[in-house]
Amino acid sequence: MSEKIRVGIAGYGNLGKGVEKAVAQTSDMELKGIFTRRDPKSLNPAGNVPVYSMDQAEALKDEFDVVILCGGSATDLPVQTPELVQFFNVVDSFDTHANIPVHFENVDHAATGSGHIGLISIGWDPGLFSLNRILSQSILPNGKTYTFWGKGVSQGHSDAVRRIQGVADARQYTIPVEEALEKVRSGQNPELTTREKHTRECFVVAEEGADLAAIEKEIVEMPNYFSDYDTTVHFITAEEMAKNHSGLPHGGFVIHSGSTGDNNHVIEFALNLDSNPEFTSSVLTAYARAAYRMNKMGMNGAKTIFDVAPAWICEKSPADQRKELL
Amino acid sequence: MSEKIRVGIAGYGNLGKGVEKAVAQTSDMELKGIFTRRDPKSLNPAGNVPVYSMDQAEALKDEFDVVILCGGSATDLPVQTPELVQFFNVVDSFDTHANIPVHFENVDHAATGSGHIGLISIGWDPGLFSLNRILSQSILPNGKTYTFWGKGVSQGHSDAVRRIQGVADARQYTIPVEEALEKVRSGQNPELTTREKHTRECFVVAEEGADLAAIEKEIVEMPNYFSDYDTTVHFITAEEMAKNHSGLPHGGFVIHSGSTGDNNHVIEFALNLDSNPEFTSSVLTAYARAAYRMNKMGMNGAKTIFDVAPAWICEKSPADQRKELL
Numbered sequence: 001m002s003e004k005i006r007v008g009i010a011g012y013g014n015l016g017k018g019v020e021k022a023v024a025q026t027s028d029m030e031l032k033g034i035f036t037r038r039d040p041k042s043l044n045p046a047g048n049v050p051v052y053s054m055d056q057a058e059a060l061k062d063e064f065d066v067v068i069l070c071g072g073s074a075t076d077l078p079v080q081t082p083e084l085v086q087f088f089n090v091v092d093s094f095d096t097h098a099n100i101p102v103h104f105e106n107v108d109h110a111a112t113g114s115g116h117i118g119l120i121s122i123g124w125d126p127g128l129f130s131l132n133r134i135l136s137q138s139i140l141p142n143g144k145t146y147t148f149w150g151k152g153v154s155q156g157h158s159d160a161v162r163r164i165q166g167v168a169d170a171r172q173y174t175i176p177v178e179e180a181l182e183k184v185r186s187g188q189n190p191e192l193t194t195r196e197k198h199t200r201e202c203f204v205v206a207e208e209g210a211d212l213a214a215i216e217k218e219i220v221e222m223p224n225y226f227s228d229y230d231t232t233v234h235f236i237t238a239e240e241m242a243k244n245h246s247g248l249p250h251g252g253f254v255i256h257s258g259s260t261g262d263n264n265h266v267i268e269f270a271l272n273l274d275s276n277p278e279f280t281s282s283v284l285t286a287y288a289r290a291a292y293r294m295n296k297m298g299m300n301g302a303k304t305i306f307d308v309a310p311a312w313i314c315e316k317s318p319a320d321q322r323k324e325l326l
Numbered sequence: 327m328s329e330k331i332r333v334g335i336a337g338y339g340n341l342g343k344g345v346e347k348a349v350a351q352t353s354d355m356e357l358k359g360i361f362t363r364r365d366p367k368s369l370n371p372a373g374n375v376p377v378y379s380m381d382q383a384e385a386l387k388d389e390f391d392v393v394i395l396c397g398g399s400a401t402d403l404p405v406q407t408p409e410l411v412q413f414f415n416v417v418d419s420f421d422t423h424a425n426i427p428v429h430f431e432n433v434d435h436a437a438t439g440s441g442h443i444g445l446i447s448i449g450w451d452p453g454l455f456s457l458n459r460i461l462s463q464s465i466l467p468n469g470k471t472y473t474f475w476g477k478g479v480s481q482g483h484s485d486a487v488r489r490i491q492g493v494a495d496a497r498q499y500t501i502p503v504e505e506a507l508e509k510v511r512s513g514q515n516p517e518l519t520t521r522e523k524h525t526r527e528c529f530v531v532a533e534e535g536a537d538l539a540a541i542e543k544e545i546v547e548m549p550n551y552f553s554d555y556d557t558t559v560h561f562i563t564a565e566e567m568a569k570n571h572s573g574l575p576h577g578g579f580v581i582h583s584g585s586t587g588d589n590n591h592v593i594e595f596a597l598n599l600d601s602n603p604e605f606t607s608s609v610l611t612a613y614a615r616a617a618y619r620m621n622k623m624g625m626n627g628a629k630t631i632f633d634v635a636p637a638w639i640c641e642k643s644p645a646d647q648r649k650e651l652l
Contacts, residue, residue: 021587025467100652101645121652128461128593130652131636135454137651138612138640139605141351185598260608261347263600267454270596272511274589279465282586286464306637306647310457314464314632319427321632325463326426326447326456 004030005292006063007285010054010084011070012036012043014248015093018281019068020046025282028315029289032064054080061087066292068284069093078103082110085118089291091284093123100126100304108302118302119291123280124271125149129254131305132269136256140265143258144189148176148197152250152276160225161202164218166210169238171245173201176253187257187264200231203245205238250276286313330356331618333611334393336380336410338362338369340574341396341419344607346372351608354641355615358390380406387413392443392618394610395419404429408436411444415617417610419449426452426630434628444628445617449606450597451475455580457631458595462582466591469584470515474502474523478576478602486551487528490544492536495564497571499527502579513583513590526557529571531564576602612639 007029009016016034023031024047033050036043040051052060057067067084069092071077077094084090085107094103100121111118121127125147133145154174161170180197183190202219206212216233220226236244251271258265273279287305290312294303314321333355335342342360349357350373359376362369366377378386383393393410395418397403403420410416411433420429426447437444447453451473459471480500487496506523509516528545532538542559546552562570577597584591599605613631616638620629640647 018586025586097652100648104648126652131461133651134636134640134647135457138615138636139608141641260344260351260601260604263604265600265605265608266596266598268594268596268598270592270594272592272594274591275586278586278589279591282465282591289464304648304652306640306644306652307635309633309635310460310464311632314460315467318632321460322430322630323427325459326423326452326630326632 004028005289006030006032006065007288008033008035008064008067008088009070010035010057010067010080010090011076012038012045012051013070014277015070015281015284016068017046018275018278019070019285021278022282022285026285026289026315029285033060035067057084057087064088066091066288068288070281070284073099078106081118081120082106085111085116086114087116089117089119089295091119091122091288091291093127093280093284094121095123095126097126104302104304112301115295115300117291117295117300119287119294119304119308120302121304122287123283124273125252127280127283127305128271129252129269132254132256132267134306136254136258136267140256140258140260140267142260143256143265145254145256146184146192146197147252147254148181149252150174150176150198150250152252152273153245153248154200155248157200157202157225160222161204161219164215166207166215167204168207169205169241171203171241173203175199175201181253181255184255184257185266185268187266189257194228195230198229200226200229202231202233203236203241204233205241206235247274248276249274250279289313289315330354331615332356332358332389332391333614334359334361334390334414335396336361336383336393336406336416337396337402338364338371338377339396340603341607341610342394343372344601344604345394345396345611347604348608348611352611352615352641355611359386361393383410383413390414392417392614394614396607396610399425404432407444407446408432411437411442412440413442415443415445415621417445417448417614417617419453419606419610420447421449421452423452430628430630438627441621441626443617443621443626445613445620445630445634446628447630448613449609450599451578453606453609453631454597455578455595458580458582458593460632462580462584462593466582466584466586466593468586469582469591471580471582472510472518472523473578473580474507475578476500476502476524476576478578478599479571479574480526481574483526483528483551486548487530487545490541492533492541493530494533495531495567497529497567499529501525501527507579507581510581510583511592511594513592515583520554521556524555526552526555528557528559529562529567530559531567532561573600574602575600576605615639615641 157172483498
């Protein structure tokens with residue numbers, strides 16, 4: 001019997017807890033420890049696994065086959081991924097699209113030096129959505145790809161509303177416009193404005209005595225976040241917020257429409273997720289298997305979902321894959 | 327400037343003609359010749375490319391970087407793929423699911439011996455659908471995958487109807503049942519019978535004086551092909567057939583529903599194709615690029631879509647892929 005892949009988690013928030021659950025659903029991986037920047041004693045992981053301080057990473061470098069980085073893209077991962085890839089094969093979900101080339105270079109430099117794999121930007125966008133973009137455009141180069149997000153909670157937009165004076169709590173949903181989806185699916189390759197693609201819906205708990213009209217105006221006119229969209233604002237109670245908006249659902253669509261001569265073809269990929277972080281964790285976990293295997297095959301350096309053959313994320317043997325899944 | 331990939335086509339039917347169009351949409355590939363079992367002079371390819379007899383393959387082995395095999399799975403590919411992989415990197419669309427393991431072994435033996443890549447079962451099912459099955463099941467192992475086909479023309483079923491006495495021409499459409507799709511998308515993981523998943527619709531041109539009731543009965547009761555389905559039969563004129571049913575549209579859905587703890591997630595991939603053969607040709611052409619590159623990287627032997635990293639099918643440079651598609 002082969003040894004299990006020894007997995008570590010760095011960062012024990014929503015993503016880290018999701019990875020813990022995802023690893024438990026596999027039979028070839030084993031959670032060997034959690035790294036945290038908090039006091040290790042303050043964590044209560046579900047399984048009976050050791051919790052380490054992030055500072056102990058180097059000392060423990062031979063104890064893990066792959067470490068899944070569960071920090072945020074704004075400040076954690078730009079530092080942690082290049083640092084931890086010195087000691088381990090790592091996977092992260094770095095999702096600031098515009099900064100991916102720089103992050104890639106930083107991780108590649110450190111990973112090449114240490115002989116590890118640094119698999120970055122794994123999740124669903126970037127991630128599975130990117131995969132569908134590259135497949136579609138490679139197969140039907142004479143075409144156009146559309147990405148829609150939602151219906152789902154945008155944490156960045158929710159935070160932006162929460163920062164408004166008089167707002168006690170807020171949740172923002174991004175919603176794709178059904179007519180735009182239908183137009184794209186019909187193969188018309190329409191030019192769509194930002195406003196035509198998505199609407200935004202905000203649920204706001206106001207502080208007592210707050211000026212609701214002023215809050216609504218500040219939301220719908222907020223540049224970058226809301227001014228280019230049709231936005232609806234609903235004021236609700238804290239109880240309604242807790243009851244109806246405590247989840248973090250998300251999803252979306254990548255639709256490519258392209259032609260071959262006189263014929264048109266539509267390729268569509270859609271996700272409908274009850275929990276954005278738990279699904280992202282599941283993607284990270286499957287690709288952690290690939291990171292480990294790629295390193296075993298002799299590869300190193302920064303990699304993305306584009307560099308990973310599907311066989312490498314699958315627990316089944318190649319022969320079983322061909323027999324059962326092809 | 328780098329040299330273009332020198333592509334050959336073996337078999338000049340619907341698929342071969344589709345590959346010819348697909349190669350013309352790329353800027354890194356060049357069609358260098360077509361192999362046929364017919365009299366080479368009888369072919370009139372769209373571009374000004376040489377047509378060779380299949381017997382000349384060995385003599386021309388240094389003239390092609392990859393040859394795309396466009397024969398049928400029943401009798402052509404089981405012979406041609408192992409034979410031609412002795413001389414070239416090849417890609418085929420072998421789609422008899424049950425025989426894939428044997429075909430793989432035969433191609434692997436020949437390809438390993440010659441140092442070439444034999445990339446088999448490329449298309450959409452097997453192919454892109456397989457890719458979505460392996461991704462979904464690797465990411466959400468606690469779940470269930472459903473494959474639906476259509477709406478589209480099944481050539482095997484159309485042929486079966488054409489063989490009935492009194493039938494001059496026939497076209498059979500496979501149609502997924504909308505309620506079944508909805509039930510799957512809702513995350514219920516239903517158990518569905520064959521009859522609950524698809525219906526079949528036949529358009530038949532009868533010979534003059536034929537017994538229509540007898541034809542209809544023979545269709546709907548035909549074992550394996552129709553008896554397990556709800557089948558509708560329409561008798562139409564030859565003119566209606568030519569006008570409304572001359573295309574070969576197809577498509578379908580791979581839907582996976584799986585859970586992580588208390589949360590459920592649905593991954594859906596859908597194709598809506600005006601021309602089944604032209605789309606398959608486009609997939610073959612993109613993966614021919616990968617076959618060539620994999621061989622350049624030092625790989626050989628039989629491979630499937632599971633072994634191909636997405637980056638390898640894409641014309642763009644890795645840096646542009648990350649910048650534009652990730």
